[in-house]
Amino acid sequence: MTAITHVLSSPSVSLLNVIALLSAVATCTWLLMVQPLRLYRYASKRFAIANATLFLYIIAYQNTSIGAFSHSGLLSHLSLFLFALLYQSGVRILFKRHLSLVGLTLVIALVCISSALPFMNAMAMPLSLAIICYMTAAIFFNGTVIKYAALKREFNTLSALMLSIPDGLFIGVLAIAGVSYSSLIFSTAESIWPLSLNMDIALWFGIGLVLLINVTAMAAAVMRLVLKMKFLAEHDQLTGLLNRRAISKTLVSLWLKLSSDNHSATKRERHLRLTKGVLQHNQSDVHKDNNFSVLMIDIDHFKQINDEFGHEAGDYALTFVAQTLSELVRETDYCARFGGEEFIVILTNTTHDTALRRAEAICDHFSKAVWREGANPITLSIGCETATHTKSIDQLLSHADDALYQAKRSGRNQIVAYSSSFS
Numbered sequence: 001m002t003a004i005t006h007v008l009s010s011p012s013v014s015l016l017n018v019i020a021l022l023s024a025v026a027t028c029t030w031l032l033m034v035q036p037l038r039l040y041r042y043a044s045k046r047f048a049i050a051n052a053t054l055f056l057y058i059i060a061y062q063n064t065s066i067g068a069f070s071h072s073g074l075l076s077h078l079s080l081f082l083f084a085l086l087y088q089s090g091v092r093i094l095f096k097r098h099l100s101l102v103g104l105t106l107v108i109a110l111v112c113i114s115s116a117l118p119f120m121n122a123m124a125m126p127l128s129l130a131i132i133c134y135m136t137a138a139i140f141f142n143g144t145v146i147k148y149a150a151l152k153r154e155f156n157t158l159s160a161l162m163l164s165i166p167d168g169l170f171i172g173v174l175a176i177a178g179v180s181y182s183s184l185i186f187s188t189a190e191s192i193w194p195l196s197l198n199m200d201i202a203l204w205f206g207i208g209l210v211l212l213i214n215v216t217a218m219a220a221a222v223m224r225l226v227l228k229m230k231f232l233a234e235h236d237q238l239t240g241l242l243n244r245r246a247i248s249k250t251l252v253s254l255w256l257k258l259s260s261d262n263h264s265a266t267k268r269e270r271h272l273r274l275t276k277g278v279l280q281h282n283q284s285d286v287h288k289d290n291n292f293s294v295l296m297i298d299i300d301h302f303k304q305i306n307d308e309f310g311h312e313a314g315d316y317a318l319t320f321v322a323q324t325l326s327e328l329v330r331e332t333d334y335c336a337r338f339g340g341e342e343f344i345v346i347l348t349n350t351t352h353d354t355a356l357r358r359a360e361a362i363c364d365h366f367s368k369a370v371w372r373e374g375a376n377p378i379t380l381s382i383g384c385e386t387a388t389h390t391k392s393i394d395q396l397l398s399h400a401d402d403a404l405y406q407a408k409r410s411g412r413n414q415i416v417a418y419s420s421s422f423s
């Protein structure tokens, strides 16, 4: 406690105080604001402890100016190593990457051995500090690579780069410090900061880094959270397919592409077309490449599956159908669970005849597929309708639904194309 009071009250370490304050605020933010949300609980705990370690580093660091290569200097570098270790493990948890135990053990062993060296031979201090700096940089580098790769995959290169720059700078500083200590291994120089860098600039740099490293870690956590929430909002929990809400959005965007002049339309015109359809357009307005067809699919006698094998088996059957459908369609097509045991497939760039052939192939595949030993194959009834800009989305869906109803009425396990005679 006296050491903390000493750091905060000493006028000669005012910038250091700012870093101490920032790391304390960051610790509290992770603990008091992120932690209670029960999101990324383990990662935020690691980030909080990492910042607390940084606070410890500052307490140790303020003594290093008393004598170069003192034991408190060693402690300060060790606490920085601990900070990197905790920060990196927080990043790993956040991005769900497993720890390489062999690599970690090797790094920790190296640091432990090098920390013990100065106690046996005082001249070994620069070597010891150099190793700790390199190992700290290596640990940080590992975390940064994981963070960059994950953010690049989930978002884009620019976001990944922006959120990794502070980590990169920190690695650079550690590497420079390591090189400086290395150059002192065989010299008798006393300065602990051999580059004779202006101390104020170094401290301001430190303040910026602490701030940025925490802000970018929080930004990464928030971005991942938003992504997770978006995924949950758009996907069916049981099957993992798109849900009704998401497929409706997809239908709107496909429909807008289909309508050749949608770019020139006003918002109100577009809304009217989406809800009511456009009757006055001629066929030449339609982009051939933007054709799409809708297959409304329903599992036959699904209630019997539940009754005969239980609800869990029913759930498995739904997952089986979802997975098989996803495998049977192209990557450019869309597959969604529309509700209960009803699915919808959107076949992009597909004309009516091709859609019927592909629906036939789907039905065929299911009638032969084994989903459970001893159980009859699952059969599907499919209603098919192809989009035109003269139909609204509601009309398109209701036509596909009418066709599906017709398939059920005609005996199930078949495909029916919509015909105006149904209405």
Ligand SMILES: Nc1nc2c(ncn2[C@@H]2O[C@H](COP(=O)(O)OP(=O)(O)OP(=O)(O)O)[C@@H](O)[C@H]2O)c(=O)[nH]1
Pocket (backbone or CB within 6 Å): 238, 298, 299, 300, 301, 302, 303, 304, 306, 310, 311, 312, 313, 314, 315, 318, 339, 340, 341, 408, 412
């Ligand atoms: N296991 C399971 N069952 C579900 C789920 N959602 C809906 N169901 C069941 O699906 C069944 C649908 O039954 P029905 O609407 O009568 O349809 P069906 O038995 O498939 O008959 P047809 O559609 O006429 O061939 C109901 O028993 C629902 O309880 C689910 O998520 N899991």
